[in-house]
Amino acid sequence: MVKELEKAEIALLATGDPRDQGFADIIAAVIRARGGDIKDIKDTTLPQTALKSEAQDVVDPLAQVKEAYQNQPHTPELATQTHQAIWQARGELVGATYKVTPCPYTQEQLADLEADGKRVGYLPAQLATQQTRHKLGEMFPKMQSHSVKEGNSVTNDDDPSGWFDYEAAIDAPYLDTKEKQLTERVAKDGRRLLSLNEYIVAGQDSKLFTGEYLGQASTWVRLGSRCGGRVVNARFNGDGGLLVNWNLDADDHLPDLGGRSSGVEKA
Known part of the structure; x- marks a missing residue:
């Protein structure tokens, strides 16, 4: 059981959270005071990664689409895929489906438009x-x-x-x-x-x-x-x-x- 407590202490220290540092110090003190006499304490090892907050769990459905559009050459195919994803996400907000036709601009036309602001x-x-x-x-x-x-x-x-x-x-x-x-x-x-x-x-x-x-x-x-x-x-x-x-x-x-x-x- 002492080894399991030592594992818990190490796990708490690894989080870098000052509050966990305090808990690790408590475990260390218990180990020093009781040593191998501890027999009834259950495994207290904590997960090494903290639970994500609800805010962290919220994912922007268009984040990857936006990143791709900002970092890849603007081809007609990319423009079509981007706006299809945009209108899929927007349609879901109102319970509707919107069709996006293939982008009619060529890659050269898209580049010329962007160069012109x-x-x-x-x-x-x-x-x-x-x-x-x-x-x-x-x-x-x-x-x-x-x-x-x-x-x-x-x-x-x-x-x-x-x-x-x-x-x-x-x-x-x-x-x-x-x-x-x-x-x-x-x-x-x-x-x-x-x-x-x-x-x-x-x-x-x-x-x-x-x-x-x-x-x-x-x-x-x-x-x-x-x-x-x-x-x-x-x-x-x-x-x-x-x-x-x-x-x-x-x-x-x-x-x-x-x-x-x-x-x-x-x-």
């Missing part, structure tokens, strides 16, 4: 409309915006879905533009304004890949969505809240107001 995203057709936007609100309850509630009043000029690209910088492009200036510049660049639905997906993807939302507490963007006929402007807060306003006149322009755009949408 853009990232690709995917919006399932089932989530592209005003009527289904509330599902995004259920997936990301921190947004807490009227625009992601069932029966919301924010319409889209169009309902693009599928693959799209967008400016990945946290601060918005096209700053300090009036509404007409913005649409003209976006069109000249061969692009279109994101719908609110796309902006939400892009903002959540940004949080996933960079730890920050698009426009996080810094810049607002005009979008291809409206409320009462007025173009909406939106941004994310650092806590995940989504702010959507329709308080701007067409001639309003501000240093922290721009737009988010995409190239011709992909199927």
Whole structure:
């Protein structure tokens, strides 16, 4: 039994925990005081690894996906696999299944987009409309915006879905533009304004890949969505809240107001 206590003492010392050091000292004192006379003490050997806390047991289902995407060449296959995993995880939050079609961009196109400060995203057709936007609100309850509630009043000029690209910088492009200036510049660049639905997906993807939302507490963007006929402007807060306003006149322009755009949408 003395040998078993000695094993317990060694195991406690090996944990490096000051509390276990104290228990080891107690065992050592018992061994010195009683020596081989100890016969009735049960095996007190403790496991050498501490039990994990509940927090340690929680695993981010997209951690490996994110790591792979950040550290491997961005091929169409990797982009497809990444967004399939993303939408599988998001679908599980609302009890739904979303199909992700193969990425239509070539590896060279993906590289060119990234070199130009853009990232690709995917919006399932089932989530592209005003009527289904509330599902995004259920997936990301921190947004807490009227625009992601069932029966919301924010319409889209169009309902693009599928693959799209967008400016990945946290601060918005096209700053300090009036509404007409913005649409003209976006069109000249061969692009279109994101719908609110796309902006939400892009903002959540940004949080996933960079730890920050698009426009996080810094810049607002005009979008291809409206409320009462007025173009909406939106941004994310650092806590995940989504702010959507329709308080701007067409001639309003501000240093922290721009737009988010995409190239011709992909199927």
